[in-house]
Amino acid sequence: MTRQNPPLTEPQYFILAALLDGPLHGYGIIKAAEQSTDGRLRIAVGTLYGALERMERAGLVAADHEEIVDGRARRYYRLTEDGTEAVGREALRMQRAAAVVIGHARGAGAAPA
Numbered sequence: 001m002t003r004q005n006p007p008l009t010e011p012q013y014f015i016l017a018a019l020l021d022g023p024l025h026g027y028g029i030i031k032a033a034e035q036s037t038d039g040r041l042r043i044a045v046g047t048l049y050g051a052l053e054r055m056e057r058a059g060l061v062a063a064d065h066e067e068i069v070d071g072r073a074r075r076y077y078r079l080t081e082d083g084t085e086a087v088g089r090e091a092l093r094m095q096r097a098a099a100v101v102i103g104h105a106r107g108a109g110a111a112p113a
Helices: 010-021 026-036 045-057 081-107
Strands: 061-069 072-079
Touching: 010 026, 010 045, 010 061, 010 072, 010 081, 026 045, 026 072, 045 061, 072 081
Parallel strands: none
Antiparallel strands: 061 072
């Protein structure tokens, strides 16, 4: 029996999506996720680093490099090939799920919102 990939949580999805353009540090990931959701999703620091740790163990992200800013280490994360595939797969899954609802609404004569 093959193990199916479980859907990503919303924070995981937007963390991975934030890394599509290249490596980012934690605060950059938080801001990118917030911006891409028009402020709807605000990832707490603890949530971010817990998710990054789990996704790093799962092989979806990897530490890219560190730099020292104001005497503190700032770690940058990047997507792995598996991470790129996972976020693409999740986007396709959500698109298909939305198409079911949109198609149903159109079939019932309702205009999509």
